[in-house]
Amino acid sequence: MHVQLEGAHARHPAARPEAPDALRGVGLQVDAGEAVALIGPSGAGKTSLLHALGLALPLTQGRLRMNGVEPWALNAAGLRAQRRELLIAPQTPPLPPRQRVVTAVLAGRLPRWGLLKSLASLFYPREAPLAHAALAPLGLADKLWDRVDRLSGGERQRVGLARVLASDTRLWLVDEPLSALDPTRARDALQVLLAAARERGVTLVASLHHVDLALQAFPRVVGLRDGAVQFDLPAAEVTPERLAALYAQHEHELQGPPPVADAPPPGPAPVPMTCR
Numbered sequence: 566m567h568v569q570l571e572g573a574h575a576r577h578p579a580a581r582p583e584a585p586d587a588l589r590g591v592g593l594q595v596d597a598g599e600a601v602a603l604i605g606p607s608g609a610g611k612t613s614l615l616h617a618l619g620l621a622l623p624l625t626q627g628r629l630r631m632n633g634v635e636p637w638a639l640n641a642a643g644l645r646a647q648r649r650e651l652l653i654a655p656q657t658p659p660l661p662p663r664q665r666v667v668t669a670v671l672a673g674r675l676p677r678w679g680l681l682k683s684l685a686s687l688f689y690p691r692e693a694p695l696a697h698a699a700l701a702p703l704g705l706a707d708k709l710w711d712r713v714d715r716l717s718g719g720e721r722q723r724v725g726l727a728r729v730l731a732s733d734t735r736l737w738l739v740d741e742p743l744s745a746l747d748p749t750r751a752r753d754a755l756q757v758l759l760a761a762a763r764e765r766g767v768t769l770v771a772s773l774h775h776v777d778l779a780l781q782a783f784p785r786v787v788g789l790r791d792g793a794v795q796f797d798l799p800a801a802e803v804t805p806e807r808l809a810a811l812y813a814q815h816e817h818e819l820q821g822p823p824p825v826a827d828a829p830p831p832g833p834a835p836v837p838m839t840c841r
């Protein structure tokens with residue numbers, strides 16, 4: 566899907582009146598099948614930009630076009646149809662505690678399924694092979710029938726990515742997909758995501774706190790700060806000087822998130838023993 570933002574301003578409904586807009590005049594054009602990384606310090610507007618592209622945050626000024634169509638000018642049914650073409654993957658995937666992994670992954674298909682098929686899938690997930698195929702490249706094939714609340718944080722995050730792989734949408738908007746993964750898993754998961762998007766011609770826009778990974782893996786990198794695009798360049802042209810300016814006063818974020826220990830979920834609470 567081709568997406569184009571011009572002079573985009575947006576603010577969150579709950580923003581304090583004196584707070585500046587989350588997006589302040591963003592211009593961005595992404596071709597069908599292109600992969601773009603968003604980087605920038607905390608509060609730069611990366612999530613807001615993904616939500617604006619994902620029709621979850623309306624523009625207060627400017628224009629958004631998707632395949633030449635202005636989605637916010639459509640009627641409610643048209644807007645719903647446009648939303649079915651895209652998937653927003655939040656940093657922490659919303660996974661109900663007792664849900665099975667297979668059901669969580671197949672949720673990536675829900676926008677395409679009718680109500681009956683969606684409900685039936687909750688009780689009898691017929692498309693389990695589809696979920697299995699999405700989990701396998703992320704190293705989670707053996708977790709298909711596990712409960713999500715028995716997974717570690719990193720496994721849950723990879724289930725969120727498997728949900729993206731299982732969807733058949735044309736635009737993937739992925740918000741910091743690697744925060745709970747160790748460096749090797751993060752690199753592998755990113756390669757899986759990029760390869761799948763490339764093979765299927767899906768447009769991929771991903772925000773990343775791992776600046777090194779963004780520069781290594783993505784052909785094009787957009788630097789955001791204070792709700793505006795600071796640079797939009799091929800990764801090879803993003804120099805240390807540009808990064809230093811982008812992260813000025815936030816230098817510690819340039820190192821990426823702190824290393825994670827992907828601990829298994831906490832076990833059952835200890836049972837108190839009483840001695841007579």
Ligand SMILES: Nc1ncnc2c1ncn2[C@@H]1O[C@H](COP(=O)(O)OP(=O)(O)OP(=O)(O)O)[C@@H](O)[C@H]1O
Pocket residue numbers: 577578579580581586587605606607608609610611612613614
């Ligand atoms: N739900 C909200 N309500 C009000 N203001 C918000 C909300 N979410 C974000 N903002 C504000 O919008 C601005 C941009 O935030 P955003 O979350 O898009 O940044 P970000 O670059 O994704 O940050 P991070 O890297 O920390 O996730 C910030 O000033 C933030 O305080």
